[in-house]
Amino acid sequence: EVQLLESGGGLVQPGGSLRLSCAASGFTFSDYAMSWVRQAPDKGLEWVSTISGSEGNTNYADSVKGRFTISRDNSKNTMYLQMNSLRAEDTAVYYCVKDLIAYFEYWGQGTLVSVSP
Amino acid sequence: SYVLTQPPSVSVAPGKTARITCGGNNIGSKSVHWYQQRPGQAPVLVMSHDSARPSGIPGRFSGSNSGNAATLTISMVEAADEADYYCQVWDRGDHLRVFGPGTKVTVL
Numbered sequence: 001e002v003q004l005l006e007s008g009g010g011l012v013q014p015g016g017s018l019r020l021s022c023a024a025s026g027f028t029f030s031d032y033a034m035s036w037v038r039q040a041p042d043k044g045l046e047w048v049s050t051i052s053g054s055e056g057n058t059n060y061a062d063s064v065k066g067r068f069t070i071s072r073d074n075s076k077n078t079m080y081l082q083m084n085s086l087r088a089e090d091t092a093v094y095y096c097v098k099d100l101i102a103y104f105e106y107w108g109q110g111t112l113v114s115v116s117p
Numbered sequence: 118s119y120v121l122t123q124p125p126s127v128s129v130a131p132g133k134t135a136r137i138t139c140g141g142n143n144i145g146s147k148s149v150h151w152y153q154q155r156p157g158q159a160p161v162l163v164m165s166h167d168s169a170r171p172s173g174i175p176g177r178f179s180g181s182n183s184g185n186a187a188t189l190t191i192s193m194v195e196a197a198d199e200a201d202y203y204c205q206v207w208d209r210g211d212h213l214r215v216f217g218p219g220t221k222v223t224v225l
Contacts, residue, residue, distance in 0.1 A: 035214070037214075044201075044203065044216060044217075044218050044219040045152070045154075045160065045203050045205075045216045045219070046216065047213065047214035047215070047216065050212070050214070059212045059213065061213070062118075095159060095160070099214075100165075101207065102148055102150065102165075102166070102207040103148075103150035103162065103165050103166075103205060103207070103214075104150075104152070104160075104162060104205070104214075105162060105171075106162075107159040107160050107161070108159065109159050110159055
């Protein structure tokens with residue numbers, strides 16, 4: 001059974017930093033791309049970033065490019081999202097997702113990031 | 118970047134058919150994927166590659182894609198189908214994943 005468990009969310013001031021983690025199990029982690037998708041309160045889904053399985057190639061949405069960094073440690077079956085220079089508009093539930101390149105196969109339950117003074 | 122459109126809401130009586138559209142320029146040339154998000158829950162994939170149902174998704178769910186619109190059809194709608202539905206495509210050129218704005222399905 002695929003399990004994706006996010007952690008690291010919380011309250012942070014504007015301009016601050018936060019690091020999210022996603023622990024994966026139930027599949028061969030290094031074989032698959034992984035992504036972060038976020039959802040602001042009462043808003044729709046927004047793709048944030050993707051990292052490929054073994055090569056570590058990355059892609060970012062324009063809204064986070066230059067501020068967020070996605071990474072992974074295949075030895076630990078874990079993906080990360082380093083978020084710097086956080087803004088109020090980054091407030092959202094962040095979902096860890098198993099990415100089949102064209103689409104998102106499995107989703108975690110999400111971790112809430114709140115950016116507020 | 119590629120833009121998807123969806124109606125904000127669709128209302129349907131139990132036992133009837135709900136059709137949710139997803140519009141985009143020549144979307145028929147892309148693969149469209151659909152997600153269901155019930156209140157307070159994480160999204161779940163309900164349709165991939167236009168019309169492929171993942172394991173565990175009822176046969177009441179079907180999909181199509183042609184021209185400038187893709188459609189997710191839910192037959193014999195049940196109360197449990199009340200949720201937000203999002204379409205999504207992969208912008209191959211820019212390696213971007215794009216979501217539609219979502220459609221709230223209300224079961225009357």
